[in-house]
Amino acid sequence: MTPSDARVAITQAHRHEWGRVVAALARKFGDLDIAEEAAAEAFATAVERWPVDGVPPNPGAWLTTTAGRKAIDRIRRESKRDDKHKEARLVHDDDPPEPLGAIDDDRLRLIFTCCHPALAVETRVALTLRMVGGLTVAEIARAFLVQETAMGQRITRAKAKIKAARIPYRVPSAEDLPARVTGVLAVLYLVFNEGYLATGPSTDPIRPGLTTEAIRLARLLHTLVPDDGEVTGLLALMLLIEARRAARTSATGDLVPLDEQNRGAWDRALIAEGHRLIRQRLATGEAPGRYQVLAAINAVHTSAPDIRDTDWSQILALYTQLTHLDPSPVVALNRAIALAELDGPAVALAAIDSLAPRLTNYHPFHAARADLLRRLGQTDAAREAYDRAIDLAANTAESTHLIRRRSQLG
């Protein structure tokens, strides 16, 4: 055991065990602050002990036990915590190790608590990344371009509200479950999208840390509720998008659109896994939700060895299906882009122009228009549309790509 072996083990344990440790402590002590602080202390102890004593055979159990002791020390130190109920729990602290199922339930409870609808959406995102994902406050602040102190306050306020308003630490009842799972998925999708198409002039265009974390949490949720079609759908969707990551930007940091990507650089293992999950959902015969249809669209794209092999009629049919589930102008825009491949740019442009009043500040709308106008040879109008798209684009690789396209107009 070298110190560097121990460091690797601690990094891995942090990645895999943080959420478990916090969740187990949150259940035992009913307090997210204590759970988080004790988990952090346990990891700090591991940093001291593991290089000297060696990595314990079961790092997760070691960390949970150590964190439990730290939590009890902390509660004893804080004299105001003299509530009889907590004292009674402490007396019975020598619980036998939890069976695996119970630990998984703990994490599921923690996810639902962090994603409670009584918390603002951005707060849910931050709290989930902190408590379940184990990201530091500094990392979350960096990811969402806010000051670390502001992010710290947001998380602190959320934990205070959970405690004061008594947001329950449990998996919602059957009647609340579907709506609450939808909220959790929205949080994970937000995290993923911020990683996939990062906003802001001074950030990397893609942040693999966030996409990887969103996928990890989606995998966890999928393990915990395997029969939920939309959970499976979102996981498949993320995998199929992530599979194309390496091909999505050029060496110069330019965004490479789907039709120009080197398909040999796609991750075949992620694609195979995404396809398998979608087939699994199809086999149930249940009507798919929004994420499942989006995943299916991505499955069609990733099935084509070459852009010319793309089954556009199937993609158009899926977008039509999606329009019924989500009648937003953004979906209508994407459907029109697929339509261009089947019926030509003029038909697509007519369909897109009807969306103008609702999408005037949405840069993909102007980028799509610019592309169609370019294909129709309407250079001046295309240039104007590129200018508008460039003004509105917040992702650095996208801006670079749009500027390049505009300069090619001649």
Place this chain on the structure above:
Amino acid sequence: MQYLVSVIHDDSLLASDEEQAAIDVFNEQLVADGHWVFAGGLGGPATATVLDNRADAGVVTDGPFVETREYIIGFWVMEAPDLDVALRLAAAGSKACNRKVEVRPFL
């Protein structure tokens, strides 16, 4: 655990007979299920009087402390084991009185 469910009034109309009847039904259910603590309707901001006797000056001001378009027209105090239960009750209360409500825990 007790929660204050405030009814937010944002138009000039008071509860209609129909709304009042729905509120009565909701209240009876709260009592039957053991969630009822207390409830009441309030006079509008025009009926408010603000006092400041912190310096023994006995300053009395006519009218409300804050002028807002939305104000609290009534409230429930409900007993509920956690926020999920309180939110479910508050949702039914909002439906019954046909107004927005705000839920806050007692500390």
